[in-house]
Structure formats: structure tokens, C-alpha cells
Amino acid sequence: MSLHPVLASVTDRLIARSGSTRRRYLDGVRAAEDARADRAQRGSLSCTNLAHACAAMTDTVKGRLTGPTGPNLGIVTAYNDMLSAHQPLETYPALLKAAAERLGATAQVAGGVPAMCDGVTQGYEGMELSLFSRDVIAMGTAIALSHQMFDAALYLGVCDKIVPGLLIGALSFGHLPAVFVPAGPMTSGIANDEKAKVRQLYAEGKVGRDALLASEMASYHGPGTCTFYGTANSNQMLMELLGLHLPGSAFVNPGTPLRQALTEHAAAVAVEIAAGAPRYTPIARVIDERAIVNAVVGLMATGGSTNHTLHLVAIARAAGIALTWDDFHDLSAVVPLLMRAYPNGKADVNHVQAAGGIGFVMRELIDGGLLHEDVNTILGTGLRAHAKEACLSNSGVDWRESPAVSGDASVLRPLSEPFSADGGLRLLTGPLGRAVIKVSAVKPEHRTVEAPAIVFDDQNDLLAAFKRGELEQDFIAVIRFQGPRINGMPELHKLTPPLAVLQDRGFRVALVTDGRMSGASGKVPAAIHLSPEASVGGPLAKVRTGDLLRLDAEAGTLEILIPADEWQARSAAVPDLQRSAFGVGRELFGGMRQLATSAETGAMTFAHPLWADADAAAG
Structure with a gap:
């Protein structure tokens, strides 16, 4: 072929x-x-250097390490x-x-x-x-x-x-x-769909922590x-x-x-x-x-x-x-x-x-x-x-x-009979920047969402609003100031259960963030890794609660539907730089946050000489 x-x-x-x-x-x-x-690298070491590297070894190993072969x-x-x-x-x-x-x-x-x-x-x-x-x-x-x-x-x-x-x-x-x-x-532990069901029930307050812990322990066992x-x-x-x-x-x-x-x-x-x-x-x-x-x-x-x-x-x-x-x-x-x-x-x-x-x-x-x-x-x-x-x-x-025929067509399929014709990963572009979305588990009817934004600067604020019953509506959750330069770009996987609950209740919901979602992102459409991130001048910092957003995974677009003159005149929100500066060792990573490249260039913290010219040209 x-x-x-x-x-x-x-x-x-x-x-x-x-x-x-x-x-x-x-x-x-x-x-x-x-x-x-x-020749072996160790052959170029001085006798003193090589002795240090062999000191704890057995006599047999020492003989081989100091020998020619x-x-x-x-x-x-x-x-x-x-x-x-x-x-x-x-x-x-x-x-x-x-x-x-x-x-x-x-x-x-x-x-x-x-x-x-x-x-x-x-x-x-x-x-x-x-x-x-x-x-x-x-x-x-x-x-x-x-x-x-x-x-x-x-x-x-x-x-x-x-x-x-x-x-x-x-x-x-x-x-x-x-x-x-x-x-x-x-x-294998308990079935994955059973684990997901218990997580959603816990998010809704229908089961307690004891039931959730028992489920998780049966899964990770x-x-x-x-x-x-x-x-x-x-x-x-x-x-x-x-x-x-x-x-x-x-x-x-x-x-x-x-x-x-x-x-x-x-x-x-x-x-x-x-x-x-x-x-x-x-x-x-x-x-x-x-x-x-x-x-x-x-x-x-x-x-x-x-x-x-x-x-x-x-x-x-x-x-x-x-x-x-x-x-x-x-x-x-x-x-x-x-x-x-x-x-x-x-x-x-x-x-x-x-x-x-x-x-x-x-x-x-x-x-x-x-x-x-x-x-x-x-x-x-x-x-x-x-x-x-x-x-x-x-x-x-x-x-x-390998087997000529799949042992379970619900798990593996041949190229002639795939689960879908594409890999399910899309690039989204628009006035808010560039993001990726995974739609493998998102039903086609959920892949386009047009709804007002509700803006949060911390994932815990969304979780608290959900528990207070304030999110019973169509909306696109905007979680900003989550990129590598501001707080190390944490995964926001804890948002999956409450957003899934709201989607199951019939609301049209989606997530837009400059943070990460997860390798386990699922059925709720999520535009993630938005670049440039909000903390370094990314347009997401200008979005306000009530702004009409449109996420269209099929068209590959992420739009904000407000008048252009209003958008241009709007100032950006300022992040709280101290929120992630201290505690749990975060103070040791301040230098890495300052050096981190964009998500689209790998969120790397190395000042890598191979890329110095290219990254400088890209800003």
C-alpha cells in the first residue's frame, strides 16, 4: 500500500x-x-573519575567496567x-x-x-x-x-x-x-461506565463520600x-x-x-x-x-x-x-x-x-x-x-x-470498518486564539454550542457555583489564567462531572480554557490549551460574563459574538500573580513559569538553544 x-x-x-x-x-x-x-565513554575518563564510578560495584563488574569490552x-x-x-x-x-x-x-x-x-x-x-x-x-x-x-x-x-x-x-x-x-x-476493576456514573451521582449530591471512595478503590486497586x-x-x-x-x-x-x-x-x-x-x-x-x-x-x-x-x-x-x-x-x-x-x-x-x-x-x-x-x-x-x-x-x-480479526468489535476495529472516519482531534481558531478540542466522545449534537459566557478565574469557583445551583442554564464556562506562565497549566479534570451533569439535564454547555482538561476528557465539548494564554495578553482575558460565545467543533471555530468596536475598546482583566506563587513547593517553580513557552510550542521551560531564534521571532 x-x-x-x-x-x-x-x-x-x-x-x-x-x-x-x-x-x-x-x-x-x-x-x-x-x-x-x-570507544566506551568511560574509556575517556581519568583513573580517578572511573574509580569513583566503580567503587560500589562487585569485583566482576569492576573488571568489566575498567576493561576494554x-x-x-x-x-x-x-x-x-x-x-x-x-x-x-x-x-x-x-x-x-x-x-x-x-x-x-x-x-x-x-x-x-x-x-x-x-x-x-x-x-x-x-x-x-x-x-x-x-x-x-x-x-x-x-x-x-x-x-x-x-x-x-x-x-x-x-x-x-x-x-x-x-x-x-x-x-x-x-x-x-x-x-x-x-x-x-x-x-481490570469495576466497569468504567459504573465508575463514571458514581462520580456524577456524587457531583449531584445523590451519594456520599463513602460510596464514591468505595467505587474509586474498586477501580484503582x-x-x-x-x-x-x-x-x-x-x-x-x-x-x-x-x-x-x-x-x-x-x-x-x-x-x-x-x-x-x-x-x-x-x-x-x-x-x-x-x-x-x-x-x-x-x-x-x-x-x-x-x-x-x-x-x-x-x-x-x-x-x-x-x-x-x-x-x-x-x-x-x-x-x-x-x-x-x-x-x-x-x-x-x-x-x-x-x-x-x-x-x-x-x-x-x-x-x-x-x-x-x-x-x-x-x-x-x-x-x-x-x-x-x-x-x-x-x-x-x-x-x-x-x-x-x-x-x-x-x-x-x-x-x-497480531490477530487477523479483532476479538471484540466494540473495542478494536479494522481500517475497513472504523468507529469514525477521523481521529476526533480538531484545531479551533478565531478571535480568542488557537485551541484544540477532542470530540471522540462528544456526540455530534453537542459539538456546536452558542451560549453566554460565565467567566471564572479558578476551577473551584465553578465547582462552588454548581453546588449553589447557579449554573442551571445554557452557558460556556470560561476558565482563564490557567496557562503555563501563570500557574503551570493544571488539569481541570474535576470540572468534567458537574459539566456532564448539566449536559445530561438538557443544558447546552461547553468549556473554554487556556488550561489543560485531561487525557481523560470526555463527553462535554472543551476548547483547551487556548493560546496565547490570558496572563500574557491572550484575548481570553477580555471576555466577560454574559458575552455570547460560539464553539463549533465541526467548523473548527471559536468566536465571540459582540460588536467589533466594543471588543477592541475593552481592557483585559489582570491576573492575581500571587495566587500560585507560594505553597506546596510552588515558590521553587517561579523561574520555570517565567520561561514557559506557549501551549502550542509545548509549554517548555528550557531556554533551548535550538529554538532561540525561532521563538524570539515569534515573540
Whole structure:
């Protein structure tokens, strides 16, 4: 099957748009490769430096680290045991070290990075650190690898900001090969639609906190990733599409023999592609423009998280690639939706795995000309080799063809019979700026809303108004001063239940915000990531309660319907700069808030030299 013309067009313009920055990035990678001179980085260290790095190792490992042969793998881990998704990572370093040593190599834990959970901080002050934690993780990854002891790296992480942060950090060491090692989802708990129903009942005051807590505990109940298809599991899908995972490893449950076999085999692949090995494959050769386009296609085909309209842009920029929201919009228009998982359906990712898994989706897209098959991956055999299903064999792990037919047509469908003809992600433009909206779970009759604005500067003010019964009407909720420069761009997921309640009562409601909604955004239309943000002169700061707004997801427009002269003469509201300045560690992130770029450029807090000229020109 030939490549779809829109896919080819988007890729060509991405290559052209990225020309100078991609060249500078690859020049830096080549300089790092030349500095190695085909020898392990540690071979250039002085005796004193190398002794420090070996001091705690066994005599066997010391011999290998100080000898001329055998790669040394750096392990960067996001382990903690508060978060279910990362708790299984506790045992991974020992497994990886043992697997490497069996192959005559070595492995060391290079460093740890923080892993915070949006599910824990949702609606509280800590959420204002969440997005910036991605960049802290990227910097932590760079610090871990800065010892120049490593020939390849293994990255252990799962959730929302952790995998993007690890990948951004890995790309700053573009000359090092990289293998990402997942932990897998927890087993299924209560049905997702039942969980959503209890949340709405609680929002209406019809059940108490005891019923809500019992429901949530039955859903989030054991080790592994949360099973709904939000940002964490979208991350795992993306690592499959990017060829940085072992095939079929994203949704294998922790604590199973197959999960252990996959983890051990990850070390073997890292040894095979390490610097100095015949199949040396640095991550800079894996993440190119074609790979980034594949990632966006995977996001659309699976109904993945809107958070990746930030993260994929930031990841691409870390590799010198200028991905834009226009690229997302154009690809979404031609990539059919092949997967339905909560919040876009009733199934969870365990059902997705049982029905055929990500390999099924990949094969359908490749056969339909909707993925670049001829990309570099950690296997070195093109992307089709990753459209497989992992299984146990006598030697540990093996791969077989993904099922030819979906095991459940309510969860996975072939390209010939998609759930919808497009990926459900749209770009909205108009006098208020540029925003994105995900309509995968929004019924067609709810995709256009024209109603008066009710303006809030804090999500808790909307929740309080709902509890007071003041929102029983058609309206568009405007939540402003929620962008990266003002408070770190927290998710506003707690708004979903009350807005869903009002929509179910027959009111026409929508949300417009310069903040984030969630990887789990659902059935209420939400124009999110509005850029420029209100706190830096964005037009949203001029909107007042009572202004007539029109959100049209089908036409791709976001309008304010007031006389032009009145709009031009209106002054902007002034944000409260102290609201998010102190408490829960927020005072430590003031510098990051000042440096943050717009949502459309990835909300990055790095003064990245690759982009200094372009960002300065864009203001």
C-alpha cells in the first residue's frame, strides 16, 4: 500500500519546516559520536573519575567496567511505591543488571527521576507542579547520564509527564541508544461506565463520600497503570509506535511471567544496539520526522490523550523537529478511529490487549498506508516488526502475528470498518486564539454550542457555583489564567462531572480554557490549551460574563459574538500573580513559569538553544 497523500504531505512540510533546527540537532549528535571515537565513554575518563564510578560495584563488574569490552547500560528509573504504575519498577534494575551480566555487559542505575500523579493532585495545589515535572524529569535524566559512563540507556517510566520527560532527556543524549521499559496496567476493576456514573451521582449530591471512595478503590486497586485510556496509557501506545518498546509490551500486566521476560529481554536489545555494537542505533536515528508523524497518527487512531498536543510538540522540538497543531489537525482528518476505550468507550486497556492490542492497530494502519513503515526502531527491522503480539517461549519471550480479526468489535476495529472516519482531534481558531478540542466522545449534537459566557478565574469557583445551583442554564464556562506562565497549566479534570451533569439535564454547555482538561476528557465539548494564554495578553482575558460565545467543533471555530468596536475598546482583566506563587513547593517553580513557552510550542521551560531564534521571532 502506498503512503496516504496527506501523510506524505504533512511529513514533507514537517521536514522542510524543521530544516535548520534538525540539522543543528544532528550536528550536535555527530559531534558527541565523534568524541567517543568508537570507544566506551568511560574509556575517556581519568583513573580517578572511573574509580569513583566503580567503587560500589562487585569485583566482576569492576573488571568489566575498567576493561576494554562490554557495554555498560545506564538505567534511569521513575520508581516509587506510592504510585501504582511505578511500584512494579522496584525490581526492574536487578532484573536488567542480571540480564546484562549474562551477556557479558554491565548495567548501573544512573539516577532516579520524580514521578508525580495527576490522579492524586487533581484539583489541588500540587497539580500546578504537574506539567513542569515533565521538564524536571528531562533535566534529571540529563543529570543521570552526564557521568559519561554509558553505551546505551534503559528508561523505566509509565505515566503522564514521566515518559515525555524521559524521552526529552534521552534526546538530549541523542548519540546514546535508548530502550523504554514499561510496567503494564493493573488488572481490570469495576466497569468504567459504573465508575463514571458514581462520580456524577456524587457531583449531584445523590451519594456520599463513602460510596464514591468505595467505587474509586474498586477501580484503582492494585499495582500497574490506571486502566483507562488517558495520558499514561497513551504514552505506552506512543512508545510502541515510535519503536522504542519491545513489540506488544505496553499492556502486559505487571507480576506476570511474560512481563518479567519482556523486561529481561529489553536489556538484551539494549546490549545489541549499544555504542560499539554492530547494530549501534542511537535514539537520534529513531526519532525523526517520520517517527513523529507516526506518533501523531497513533494518537488519532486510538483516541489518545489531548495532553500529547503539548508533549509530542515538546518531544519533537527536543529533536529539532517543528511539529505544530496544524499537523495534528490535518492528520486527524484522514486517520480513522480504530479503538474505543474509556473515556471514549466502555472498555479499558486490558480489553484492548485481549481484543488484539496495539499491534492490531499498527498493522491496520501500515496496511492502509497511514504509517511510515520504513523507520528506524530498536529492532532495526522497520515498524512492521513491531506490529506483533508478545508471547512466552522456551527461550523466554517471542513474538507472533497480531490477530487477523479483532476479538471484540466494540473495542478494536479494522481500517475497513472504523468507529469514525477521523481521529476526533480538531484545531479551533478565531478571535480568542488557537485551541484544540477532542470530540471522540462528544456526540455530534453537542459539538456546536452558542451560549453566554460565565467567566471564572479558578476551577473551584465553578465547582462552588454548581453546588449553589447557579449554573442551571445554557452557558460556556470560561476558565482563564490557567496557562503555563501563570500557574503551570493544571488539569481541570474535576470540572468534567458537574459539566456532564448539566449536559445530561438538557443544558447546552461547553468549556473554554487556556488550561489543560485531561487525557481523560470526555463527553462535554472543551476548547483547551487556548493560546496565547490570558496572563500574557491572550484575548481570553477580555471576555466577560454574559458575552455570547460560539464553539463549533465541526467548523473548527471559536468566536465571540459582540460588536467589533466594543471588543477592541475593552481592557483585559489582570491576573492575581500571587495566587500560585507560594505553597506546596510552588515558590521553587517561579523561574520555570517565567520561561514557559506557549501551549502550542509545548509549554517548555528550557531556554533551548535550538529554538532561540525561532521563538524570539515569534515573540
